[in-house]
Amino acid sequence: xxxxxxxxxxxxxxxxxxxxxxxxxxxxxxxxxxxxxxxxxxxxxxxxxxxxxxxxxxxxxxxxxxxxxx
Numbered sequence: 644x645x646x647x648x649x650x651x652x653x654x655x656x657x658x659x660x661x662x663x664x665x666x667x668x669x670x671x672x673x674x675x676x677x678x679x680x681x682x683x684x685x686x687x688x689x690x691x692x693x694x695x696x697x698x699x700x701x702x703x704x705x706x707x708x709x710x711x712x713x
Contacts, residue, residue, distance in 0.1 A: 651688070654695050661688050 651657045664685040668678065 657688050657692050657695075660684055661692065664688070684699060 651660045664681055666674075668685075673681070686689060
Protein backbone atom coordinates (compact mmCIF):
# COMPACT_ATOMS: atom_id res chain seq x y z
CA UNK A 644 0.00 0.00 0.00
CA UNK A 645 1.36 3.42 -0.93
CA UNK A 646 1.45 6.09 1.67
CA UNK A 647 -0.19 9.36 0.64
CA UNK A 648 1.32 12.60 1.83
CA UNK A 649 -0.87 14.99 3.73
CA UNK A 650 -1.05 18.43 2.15
CA UNK A 651 0.73 21.21 4.07
CA UNK A 652 -1.58 22.75 6.66
CA UNK A 653 0.28 25.49 8.47
CA UNK A 654 1.71 28.64 6.95
CA UNK A 655 5.21 27.42 7.71
CA UNK A 656 4.55 24.06 6.02
CA UNK A 657 3.07 25.78 2.97
CA UNK A 658 6.02 28.17 2.73
CA UNK A 659 8.47 25.30 3.07
CA UNK A 660 6.71 23.41 0.26
CA UNK A 661 6.78 26.55 -1.89
CA UNK A 662 10.53 26.84 -1.38
CA UNK A 663 10.98 23.18 -2.33
CA UNK A 664 8.88 23.70 -5.47
CA UNK A 665 10.92 26.74 -6.44
CA UNK A 666 14.19 24.84 -6.02
CA UNK A 667 12.81 21.87 -7.95
CA UNK A 668 11.71 24.02 -10.88
CA UNK A 669 15.07 25.80 -10.96
CA UNK A 670 17.35 22.81 -10.62
CA UNK A 671 15.75 19.71 -12.08
CA UNK A 672 15.10 18.75 -15.63
CA UNK A 673 11.48 17.77 -15.75
CA UNK A 674 8.99 16.92 -18.42
CA UNK A 675 6.83 19.90 -19.32
CA UNK A 676 3.69 18.19 -18.03
CA UNK A 677 5.32 17.63 -14.63
CA UNK A 678 6.60 21.20 -14.55
CA UNK A 679 3.09 22.50 -15.16
CA UNK A 680 1.67 20.36 -12.34
CA UNK A 681 4.37 21.50 -9.90
CA UNK A 682 3.96 25.12 -10.99
CA UNK A 683 0.20 24.90 -10.49
CA UNK A 684 0.70 23.47 -6.99
CA UNK A 685 3.06 26.34 -6.21
CA UNK A 686 0.59 28.95 -7.43
CA UNK A 687 -2.19 27.41 -5.32
CA UNK A 688 0.06 27.36 -2.25
CA UNK A 689 1.06 30.96 -2.90
CA UNK A 690 -2.59 31.98 -3.00
CA UNK A 691 -3.27 30.10 0.25
CA UNK A 692 -0.30 31.78 1.96
CA UNK A 693 -1.44 35.22 0.85
CA UNK A 694 -4.92 34.52 2.18
CA UNK A 695 -3.46 33.38 5.50
CA UNK A 696 -1.35 36.55 5.72
CA UNK A 697 -4.33 38.79 4.94
CA UNK A 698 -6.43 36.99 7.57
CA UNK A 699 -3.66 37.43 10.13
CA UNK A 700 -3.39 41.13 9.29
CA UNK A 701 -7.15 41.57 9.72
CA UNK A 702 -7.04 39.77 13.06
CA UNK A 703 -4.14 41.93 14.29
CA UNK A 704 -5.96 45.09 13.24
CA UNK A 705 -9.10 43.87 15.02
CA UNK A 706 -7.13 43.22 18.20
CA UNK A 707 -5.54 46.67 18.01
CA UNK A 708 -8.92 48.29 17.49
CA UNK A 709 -10.46 46.43 20.43
CA UNK A 710 -7.58 47.42 22.71
CA UNK A 711 -7.87 51.12 21.84
CA UNK A 712 -11.52 51.22 22.92
CA UNK A 713 -10.69 50.96 26.61
